[in-house]
Amino acid sequence: MNAHSKPDLRELSYAEAIREAMDIALTNDPSVILMGEDIGVYGGAFQVTGDLVDKHGTDRVMDTPISELGGAGVAVGAALTGLKPIFEFQFSDFAALAMEQIVNQAAKVRYMLGGSVSVPLVMRFPAGSGTGAAAQHSQSIEAWLGHVPGLKVVQPSTPEDAKGLLLAALEDPDPVMIFEHKILYKMKGHVPEGHYTTPIGKAAIRRDGKDVSIVATSLMVHKAMQAAEQLEADGIDAEVIDLRTVRPMDRDTVLSSVRKTGRMICVYEGVKTLGVGAEISAMVAESDAFDYLDAPIIRLGGAECPIPYNPELEKAAVPQMPDILAAARDVVKGRV
Amino acid sequence: MPVEVIMPKVDMDMASGKVMSWHIEIGQSVEKGEPLFDIETDKAAMEVEAPATGILHHAAPEGAEIPIGKAVAWLYAEGEEVGEQPAPFAAVGGDAAPAPEPAEALSDDSAPEPGSEPEPRPEPEPELAYAGDAEGIRATPAARRLAREEGVALAELPGTGPRGRVQAFDVREYLKGLATPSAPATFRPETGPLHISRSKGGTGTPVVMIHGFASDATSWAPIESAIKHRPLIRIDLPGHGKSPKLRIRDFAALVKEVRAAFDGLQLDQAHLVGHSLGGAVALALADTRERKVSSLSLIAPAGLGPQVNGEALNGICKATRAESLGPWLRSLVADESLITDGYARLAMQARSDANLRAAQLAMADALFPDGVQAFDLRAALGRIEVPARILWGKSDAILPWSHALQAPGRVALHLFDGVGHMPQLEVAGEVGKILRAQL
Incomplete structure (x- = not known):
């Protein structure tokens, strides 16, 4: 699945890659702490923190009470006073409980205090559907947070980027929200050793093509890649762009792709209306790439x-590979 | 809601176009895509298709000059109530013109003064021609951009996308079509009478106009407004414009065909105006029908000496694409900027029929073998006694203007500095005034 995976390279799962990133950060930087519900001895709702508590101790890998608002408030305060917390939500859906701290505090404090402080906070959100966890544990709410100036919002789709974006988020002086797709946690792929960063705000072209630009996020990148392979048999050469960052969006990569292909499909798991794809579409429509x-x-x-x-x-509630296939055929063959 | 029919932009630097003739009467119905009206611009004439199916109402009068993107008529649906004209016609220059009087939209005053630049026209609003057509052209942004860049009239393209949407593919295919060199054409001669087109309106002695080689009746457009007080009768030469592609073995055969057409008009009197080869034909006609000819105006006429730019004639006849036609067209004029790429493309579009090119090549071979004028009308010029004048550009690269100097003293000479073979295009205002004074 991962364009970078080669048998002779070291492979980790997406969850392991995140854990490795946190381990490196905890080791290299004493100001980094982990916070979240059941991230200690239990290892996290999706076993992402795993045994980090054994290695780094409960002072730095802290279980928080079952109050997202309280935990998030402590994390924002810690960030304001010199620490670099990585705060894990059990499900991204629970961000709703912590919105005050995320939207009204973390995102705004720098602005409201004239830039004299910053909030170097990282929040991790297990997101997306496909686990049978139903309406309150399956949403893709990146567009909610992407709508807030002062936040950065990323959606890694590969183990390599999951590690690189987390380490980049820790270097960022402002709050970075990381949406991790639950279905991807077990996906394996090449992950470089040691410390490296994946730039925030930079999309990745996962597949070069000339007929249609498929701009996808998170898990949808993989469905788009599968569709692109099948489209090849139809003689359709699809370009797949992994947006990686929702805010700030990589305008240049998307626009130059559209200038090349003249066609675009946005694939994202969040609700279609007023979602990430609306923003990508509008960005193209407002630009010179329109022509x-x-x-x-x-x-x-x-x-x-x-x-x-x-x-x-x-399954029917989110885009699937055949949907992408059909849309690409329609759009390339001039049926829509 | 009636569908607005707009003046399309068919040429890159076109600001307005003239409604030449309607194909149907007011109150008649037309199917979408059928030819609805003919337009003329400074440089070209073109058929415009109906943007929708409907019944024609509030049509701009023939001869009206309308800025591009502005309404020339409205198409009503069957049974739809026809009320007031939804909006007055926009006039060139800005003010809205009332509907009924054709002369209003283009008065004689709008003809440029001799020696002055043509009156500045309102800047065209480029997006109008493309965007103001909600019921007309359906095209993707990419197709519109390509069409804009390549000077292609979007309205002329068949769209292969959903609901007839023009896609970039269609524009590229169209351009490819223009660029595809056709096989060496074999000339398939046709038969039939020459095509004659007439202006509406005008009184008094009609003006019979004969265009030049490799041209057609639309080439008179730039000067027509100056002389439209007379009925204008344009003859398409054999193998040109809409005339049949007759086999013409020599100049006498050509004159015979035109004379037959002229006789068929059954005119008591006519003013003759001819350009280049058409000038030679007009002169020959005057020589044999002198009693019917009131005056003779020859613009850069052929037949007054052996020299002719055979290379250019050959080049124009053989060109199968705008890229190869353009350079030869530029040799026709002194100011090459008059011949834009868009102009060349339109000219090539008018020459897209391989049989037409083959007919003209055969005619060139008969009339100008080895690049020499194989007919001599100097004696005829000496004989004729009708009021005659010769107009010529002193930078003519096709026929030497010095041929004019052989004219007898009673023939007036108008020689233009810095003008090439097309005075009626290059100094249309002056040519129009000179002709008008005579007619």
Whole structure:
């Protein structure tokens, strides 16, 4: 799946890559701490922190009470006073409980105090559907937070980027929200050793193509890659862009791709309306790349409903590979 | 809501176009895509298709000059109530013109003064021609950009996308079509009478106009407004414009065909205006029909000496794409900037019929073998006694202007500095005034 995976290179799962990033950070930088519900002895809701508490101790890998608002408030305060907390939510859906701290405090304090302070806070959000966890544990809410100036929002789609973006987030003086797709935690891929960073705000072209730009986020990048492979048989050469960062969005990469292909499909798991794809589409429509569009822009996003519990309906509620395949064929063959 | 029919932009530097003729009467219906009206610009004439199916109402009068992107008529749906004209016609220069009077939109005053620059026209609003067509052209941004860059009239393109949307593919295919060299054409001669087109309106002695080699009746457009007080009758030479592609073995055969057309008009009197080869034909016609000719105006006429730029004639006849036609077209004029790439493309579009090119090549071979004028009308010029004048550009690179100096003293000479073979295009205002004074 990962363009970088080669058998002779070291492979880690996405979850292991995140754990390794946190381990490196804890080791290299005494100001880094981990916070979250059940991240200590239990190892985290998705076993991402694992045994880090054994290595770094409970002073630096802290279980927080079952109050997202309280935990997040402590994390913002810690960040304001010199620490670099990495705060884990059990499910990204629970960000709703901590919105005051994220949106009104973390994102705004720097601005409201004239730049005299910053909030070097990293928040990790297990996100997305596909686990049968239903409406309150399956959402993709990156667009909520992407709407807030003062936050940075990233969505790594590979183990390599999961590690690189986390380490980059720790170097960022401002709050960075990392949305990790639960389905990706077990995905394996090459992960470089040691410390490195993946730039925030920079998309990755996962596959070069000339006929249509498929701009995807998170898990959808992999579905887009599968679709692109099948499209090859139709003689359609799709370019797949992994957006990686929702805010700030990599305008240049998207626009130059559209100038090349003249067609664009946005694929994202969040609800289609008012989502990430709307922003990508508008960005193209407002730019000089507009003049290169040779077909309507297509958005494939989540259905306009809470994620259903029924596994078939759950699948139907988010874009799947055949949807991308059909949309790409339509848009390239001039059927829409 | 009636569908607005707009003046399309068919040429890169076109600010307005003239409604030449409607293909249907007011109140008649037209299918979308059928030819609806003919337009003329400074440089070209073109058929415009109906943007929608409907019944024609509030059509701009023939001869009206309308800025691009502005309404020339409205198409009503079957049964739709026809009320007031939804908006007055926009006039060149800005003010809205009332509908009924054709002369209003283009008065004689708008003809440029001799020696002055043509009156500045309002800047075209480029997006209008493309955007103001909600019911008309459906095209992707990429197709519009390509069409804009390449000087292609979007309205002329068949769209292969959903609901007829023009896509970049369609523009590229179209350009490819223009660029595809056709196989060496074999000339398939046709038969039939020559095509004659007439202006609407005008009184008094009609003016019969005969265009030059490799041209057609639309080439008179730049000076027509100056002389439209007379009925204008334009003859398309054989193998040119809409005339049949007759086999013409020599100059006498050519004159015979034109004379037959002229006789068929059954005119008591006519003013003759001819350009280049058409000038030679007009002179020959005057020589044999002198009693019917009121005056003779020859613009850079052929037939007054052996020299001719055979290379240019050959080049124009053989060109199969705008890129190869353009340079030869530029040799026709002194100011090459008159011949834009868009102009060349339109000119090539008018020459896209391989049989037309083959017919003209055969005619060139008959009339100008080895690059020499194989006919001599100097004696005829000496004989004719009707009021005659010769207009010539002193930078003519096709026929030497010095041929004019052989004219007898009673023939007036108008020689233009810095003008090439196309005075009626290059100094249209002056040529129009000179002709008008005579007619």
